[in-house]
Amino acid sequence: MQRKEILPLLEEKKYDEITALAKKNSRGLFRLLISITYDKSAVLCWRAIEVTGLIAGEIAKTRPDVIRSLAQRLLWMLRDESGNNISSAPEMLGEIVRNSPDSFADIAPVIASFHDELMLKPGVLRAVFRIGEVRPDLISVSAEFTGPLLRDEDPLVRAYALLISGAYKLRGTLPAISALKEDSSIVTLYRDGGFVSLSVGQLAAKIHESLSEEEN
Numbered sequence: 286m287q288r289k290e291i292l293p294l295l296e297e298k299k300y301d302e303i304t305a306l307a308k309k310n311s312r313g314l315f316r317l318l319i320s321i322t323y324d325k326s327a328v329l330c331w332r333a334i335e336v337t338g339l340i341a342g343e344i345a346k347t348r349p350d351v352i353r354s355l356a357q358r359l360l361w362m363l364r365d366e367s368g369n370n371i372s373s374a375p376e377m378l379g380e381i382v383r384n385s386p387d388s389f390a391d392i393a394p395v396i397a398s399f400h401d402e403l404m405l406k407p408g409v410l411r412a413v414f415r416i417g418e419v420r421p422d423l424i425s426v427s428a429e430f431t432g433p434l435l436r437d438e439d440p441l442v443r444a445y446a447l448l449i450s451g452a453y454k455l456r457g458t459l460p461a462i463s464a465l466k467e468d469s470s471i472v473t474l475y476r477d478g479g480f481v482s483l484s485v486g487q488l489a490a491k492i493h494e495s496l497s498e499e500e501n
Contacts (some may be wrong), residue, residue, distance in 0.1 A: 291317055295332045298478055300339055311348075314340070315355050318495035322373035331475035334373055338380025345385040356392055358379055363399055377404055379412025390442040393423035400434075410445035413464065415450035428457035435461045444484050448450045451492040459496055465489035 291314070294303050307314045321333040345352045359374040359381075378396050384388045393416050400409045416423055426449060434446035435458065442466065450458045468485035475481075 343383030375408035
């Protein structure tokens with residue numbers, strides 16, 4: 286399987302065709318997708334992360350062992366002793382759990398345990414958020430968990446902490462969220478196949494409104 290085969294499919298978001306290829310040679314395709322996830326400024330990096338989860342969810346229905354092997358490989362890459370750390374491993378693991386939560390529920394808290402690793406922190410928090418959107422019961426997240434993250438010096442970390450607060454219905458964070466409404470730092474997030482740029486304050490206002498409405 287060649288890179289030149291996959292890149293056009295990612296550019297056109299032909300995820301069904303990529304999934305079909307995965308059924309023929311999943312290991313080769315996963316290796317190729319991992320190789321595309323190094324540059325997070327490129328939208329194809331994020332599409333590769335996204336489609337990895339979709340493929341994993343499909344293959345796990347009949348061959349969960351293949352996806353378990355992939356997940357273990359990505360977890361190994363997170364650890365310093367691997368000598369092959371890739372910063373997109375947490376995001377890929379998050380997509381795997383999101384798309385097959387029953388089969389890989391045990392991996393969710395393991396991903397979250399890396400939230401204090403400086404280089405991995407944004408990716409880990411994104412994974413926690415993405416999992417929380419579909420199965421918030423898989424990770425024990427509290428206001429104590431997100432509190433320091435909402436005050437983090439990295440605006441991307443603050444943004445993901447806001448999204449986590451919303452996904453896990455952490456109403457106890459409302460005062461901290463309110464304090465971020467004037468945060469003018471701009472962050473770029475991947476959503477629905479492309480990038481969206483907004484201020485941390487705009488995101489804080491949205492999450493605050495959502496949690497406040499649910500509280501009432």
